[in-house]
Amino acid sequence: MPFAVQVSRQPALPGRRVPLLPRFAICVLQFAFGVHLAAAADARYVAVLSDGSRVEGKELRNWGNPQEKPQLDGTELLSPSRPFRWLRDLAATTDEPRREASGLVELIGGDRFFGRVLGFLPGGADARPATPPYLLVALEGPLLCAGSPLTVEAGGGRRTEIRVLPQFVRRIVWGKGRSRDIEPGVLLLRDGGRLACQSLRWQADGVRVLTADGIRQVPLAELSEVCLPQADAWQSYCEELAALDAECKSRLVRLATTRGCILSTSLAHLEATGGWDRTAWCHVVRPAWCLDALCVPFATIQAWWTFAPHEVPLSRWPPLRFVSRPMLGKGWSWQVDRNVEGGLLASAKQVHGWGFGVHAPCELWFEIPPAARGFQVRVGLDRLAGSGGCARALVCLDRPDAAPRFRSKLLIGSSEVVDAGTLALDKRDARRLLILVADAAGRDRPPGADPLDIRDTLDWIEPLWLLDPAELRGEVQKRVPAARPSGPQP
Secondary structure (H helix, E strand, O other), X not given: OOOOOOOOOEOOOOOOXXXXXXXXXXXXXXXHHOOOOOOOOOOOEEEEEOOOOEEEEOOEEOOXXXXXXXXXXXXXXXXXXXXXXXXXXXXXXXXXXXHOOOEEEEEOOOOEEEEEEEEEEOOEOOOXXXXXXXXXXXXXXXXXXXXXOOEEEEOOXXXXXXXXXXXXXXXXXXXXXXXXXXXXXXXXXXXXXEEEOOEEEEEOOEEEEEEOOEEEEEEHHHEEEEEOOOOOHHHHHHHHHHHHOOOOOOOEEEEEEOOOOEEEEEHHHEEEEOOOOHHHOEEEEOOOOEOOOEEEEHHHEEEEEEEOOOEEEHHHOOOOEEEEOOOOOOOOOOEEOOOOOOOOOEEOOEEXXXXXXXXXXXXXEEEOOOOEEEEEEEEEEOHHXXXXXXXXXXXXEOOOOOOOOEEOOOEOOOOOOEEEEEEEOOHHHOOOEEEEEEEOOOOOOOOOOOOOOOOOEEEEEEEEEEEOHHHHHHHHHHOHHXXXXXXOOO
């Protein structure tokens, strides 16, 4: 089914500004109700294993030696029978690198890192294996290029340049300042101009774009931002797997750093280094979108996630559309893996692993991947709501007013999470639209509830596509000839 809805603006980084009045009201009410998390006072880490069990602890061990098995206070984290689903360092705080970073690169699957795109190179057909075309990017921040010849001296310091495959790129920003919303198919120019494009082709020092008025060439020096036309998330995911693990046997892993970077790879392409010296621990990551390995200092990692290839977090699937219908003020945007205020997703006195933070009433629209056979999600009002707020969650197909596949009870206060269970999907649902509706319950709001949509901060908790493993592997195998046969190169 072709895309049937108009793509909306999409936020890329947490911490976006929201309307002043609702923000102030929530802060005051949250303070009044004294909301807190249930993690033990002395627990630094919290993890959830694949069987749903929750583990809290003070110390991570054995993550600097590839011969050892990482543990959290004695609990093995990568046990074959129940590996961890997610792990978070509660003591880690996120910096604000956007103000000083000179560039940002975002990938289709949700990865991002800070760096400046320097140009495009056609690759090398003479190399063995042949080097595909790539964007040359100068890294910034604590990330390093592990063992790459592209590390050079620059102005008395070290600058690391990496090679990024353009087919995985979603957005590129040049310059400092806050990140804007994503508008697929839009180029922003340094002089303030704006250019809508239908397709884009990279050149050595610029881009060649097809616009409604014809073909135009724009030098990199004139660009402040490039948002690529809407990509097929399903195709990109299969290409990623074809580069990382064509047999779909290795668990995928994703890291989030305190500097706002997100990196994904497979456990087979993740190497732990540093030995017994915890201060020297690093994770060497080889993403599918990069021809070079990246070295991530362990001290900068604040969250980890691991999944089987046929389990896909919805938060790495970009929404096709976002619809907000606020009763008060201008409305709030959505946040990925954060609550609507940019903080940790948390309700029922627990931190959650991933998901979407929204403010009702609103809708998030997603295209259902071809191999999807089920969808899982839980819902609850975020801790921002305290004991107030009033909203209902619905999961619909194709239209927000269709008979819902799931309809929660009326949620009041953040003390409860409702599980939608596994919603069955079949081949007839492929390429259809799944719509997450946060309803402010304006018509059946009970007496005594907050008026209008005040404190209706709802979390879509740990939403997950369940794919057919055999069908997924078949689709990945079709893309192996186009992928690098040995995966990202160290």
